[in-house]
Amino acid sequence: MIQIRAMTAADITSVYRIETLSFRTPWSKQSLFDELKNKVAHYLVITSNDVVIGYCGMWVLFDECHITNIAIDPAYRSMGYGKSLLYATMIVADHFGASSMTLEVRETNRIAQSLYQSMDFIRNGFRRRYYTDTGEGAILLWNLNIQKTINEHQNMKSNFELALDSFEKKEKQL
Numbered sequence: 001m002i003q004i005r006a007m008t009a010a011d012i013t014s015v016y017r018i019e020t021l022s023f024r025t026p027w028s029k030q031s032l033f034d035e036l037k038n039k040v041a042h043y044l045v046i047t048s049n050d051v052v053i054g055y056c057g058m059w060v061l062f063d064e065c066h067i068t069n070i071a072i073d074p075a076y077r078s079m080g081y082g083k084s085l086l087y088a089t090m091i092v093a094d095h096f097g098a099s100s101m102t103l104e105v106r107e108t109n110r111i112a113q114s115l116y117q118s119m120d121f122i123r124n125g126f127r128r129r130y131y132t133d134t135g136e137g138a139i140l141l142w143n144l145n146i147q148k149t150i151n152e153h154q155n156m157k158s159n160f161e162l163a164l165d166s167f168e169k170k171e172k173q174l
């Protein structure tokens with residue numbers, strides 16, 4: 001069963017493993033822990049039979065949602081989980097008051113770019129040599145109406161079970 005819920009401290013070892021397998025310059029384990037205490041941050045994990053297979057982080061600042069990172073375990077890629085996770089992230093962002101969503105993507109990361117394109121993101125800017133590890137530029141993408149994307153992809157809801165209440169519990173713990 002595919003479930004999507006709020007990340008907890010117990011998930012961080014699994015999330016960090018996926019982070020190191022997915023990014024040339026991964027976040028540290030400590031920065032992932034720090035995100036649990038960050039009031040504007042919300043992190044989702046996607047699990048298959050209770051095993052964490054991916055995660056997505058966001059900051060909700062007023063009505064804007066900024067995606068910090070999204071990754072799927074390499075063994076589970078190209079099976080639709082990244083798209084489901086991004087769709088669920090939009091539902092959670094909407095729940096916390098965001099109406100738009102933005103992120104940066106490496107200019108060479110074609111797979112991620114086609115994922116975002118399929119979820120109505122459009123290009124609105126480019127930062128030259130943004131990634132210091134390779135000198136690649138960052139394409140800035142925006143989805144200015146996540147509610148519309150949520151409505152138009154309603155059929156995706158049947159692909160996973162979303163525990164929206166797990167995000168409320170996190171709010172109460174802070």
Ligand SMILES: CC(C)(COP(=O)(O)OP(=O)(O)OC[C@H]1O[C@@H](n2cnc3c(N)ncnc32)[C@H](O)[C@@H]1OP(=O)(O)O)[C@@H](O)C(=O)NCCC(=O)NCCS
Pocket residue numbers: 022023069070071072073076077078079080081082083084104105106109110111112114115118
């Ligand atoms: C980007 C990433 C999260 C996508 O997750 P995923 O589960 O593999 O993607 P999905 O199977 O849900 O596919 C979503 C879309 O991505 C594209 N895609 C996925 N795999 C692809 C492949 N092998 N080749 C080309 N496009 C592909 C397709 O457009 C697909 O949409 P479609 O199935 O409707 O055509 C995943 O590849 C990943 O973790 N990459 C490493 C980390 C990363 O680059 N994160 C993004 C940082 S901005």
